[in-house]
Amino acid sequence: MLSTSSSENHRSGFIALIGRPNVGKSTLVNQLVGEKVAITSPVAQTTRNRLRAILTTEDAQMVLVDTPGIHKPHHLLGERLVQSARSAIGEVDLVVLLLEGCERPGRGDAFIVKLLRQQPLPVLVALNKWDKLPEDRQAEAEAAYGELLKETAWPIHRCSALSGEGCSALSSAMAAQLPLGPQLYPPEMVSDQPERVLMGELIREQVLLHTREEIPHSVAVTIDRVEELPAGGKGGGRTAVLATVMVERKSQKGILIGKGGAMLKTIGQGARLQMQTLIDGPVYLELFVKVVPDWRSKPARLAELGYGVES
Numbered sequence: 448m449l450s451t452s453s454s455e456n457h458r459s460g461f462i463a464l465i466g467r468p469n470v471g472k473s474t475l476v477n478q479l480v481g482e483k484v485a486i487t488s489p490v491a492q493t494t495r496n497r498l499r500a501i502l503t504t505e506d507a508q509m510v511l512v513d514t515p516g517i518h519k520p521h522h523l524l525g526e527r528l529v530q531s532a533r534s535a536i537g538e539v540d541l542v543v544l545l546l547e548g549c550e551r552p553g554r555g556d557a558f559i560v561k562l563l564r565q566q567p568l569p570v571l572v573a574l575n576k577w578d579k580l581p582e583d584r585q586a587e588a589e590a591a592y593g594e595l596l597k598e599t600a601w602p603i604h605r606c607s608a609l610s611g612e613g614c615s616a617l618s619s620a621m622a623a624q625l626p627l628g629p630q631l632y633p634p635e636m637v638s639d640q641p642e643r644v645l646m647g648e649l650i651r652e653q654v655l656l657h658t659r660e661e662i663p664h665s666v667a668v669t670i671d672r673v674e675e676l677p678a679g680g681k682g683g684g685r686t687a688v689l690a691t692v693m694v695e696r697k698s699q700k701g702i703l704i705g706k707g708g709a710m711l712k713t714i715g716q717g718a719r720l721q722m723q724t725l726i727d728g729p730v731y732l733e734l735f736v737k738v739v740p741d742w743r744s745k746p747a748r749l750a751e752l753g754y755g756v757e758s
């Protein structure tokens with residue numbers, strides 16, 4: 448049974464997931480919440496928007512802030528991502544630092560550890576992707592991470608965001624670090640992102656899955672219209688979604704559309720299926736591709752697409 452918000456031992460608060468690009472932050476959010484609220488992909492820097500996912504357990508409510516990975520900025524969009532991750536630290540009760548347990552710690556990890564040591568919040572460490580580490584390399588990895596974290600007293604949890612192993616222990620440890628407080632959101636709510644934002648992200652995820660190299664980071668998606676089609680007519684009872692995929696160059700538009708429209712069709716089909724799960728009903732999806740030269744370097748464009756800096 449869910450505890451009520453007036454329960455004396457109930458805890459609640461905001462938790463930032465911090466880590467390098469591709470370490471598995473979005474996968475962990477989905478695993479903890481038990482539903483797909485964040486898109487994931489093998490391409491680094493998938494996460495652009497800060498996303499609040501809500502995890503309600505028997506005695507706690509955790510609001511997870513999924514930040515873009517901290518990295519050295521290469522262009523304006525990169526800078527905005529780093530600023531957004533830094534500012535997330537300023538408004539939460541706990542930081543979960545995700546490290547890639549299957550890799551040796553690098554300079555990027557040392558940079559984040561240093562950044563986090565300069566602030567007063569409690570930190571939990573999740574050594575993720577532990578499933579990828581063969582048993583005979585585990586002691587070596589533990590020693591390397593022990594060295595990286597030697598000047599901290601941060602508890603370390605080994606986990607696999609993909610398989611779920613170690614995640615419920617991590618979740619209990621996270622809850623225990625939060626202040627006493629009531630539920631902040633209705634218990635059935637898993638995300639505070641509007642459906643349109645999630646739909647746009649599902650399309651972007653399909654683009655990331657099916658294209659490679661130059662395309663992924665040059666893409667932004669806007670949902671232009673969502674409309675319930677009246678029952679009885681053509682496509683009746685379905686939800687029609689019109690969306691624009693924005694790219695920076697004409698050549699990228701060609702790749703996205705593909706031979707005879709084949710690539711766009713694949714992207715559209717994949718996104719449509721995911722959207723149907725999201726809204727729990729049939730979807731009709733129409734995608735347009737538009738070239739907006741250099742959109743990543745234009746502050747007005749970035750703000751319009753929701754990549755402005757939150758304060």
Ligand SMILES: Nc1nc2c(ncn2[C@@H]2O[C@H](COP(=O)(O)OP(=O)(O)OP(=O)(O)O)[C@@H](O)[C@H]2O)c(=O)[nH]1
Nearest residue numbers: 469470471472473474488492493494576607608609
């Ligand atoms: N084997 C294994 N793979 C994982 C695990 N967690 C994440 N992955 C994979 O790692 C890749 C990146 O995961 P994401 O969750 O997108 O990583 P992220 O940290 O959110 O990435 P950015 O959005 O770029 O910051 C995906 O291909 C995941 O399936 C894990 O515990 N084990």
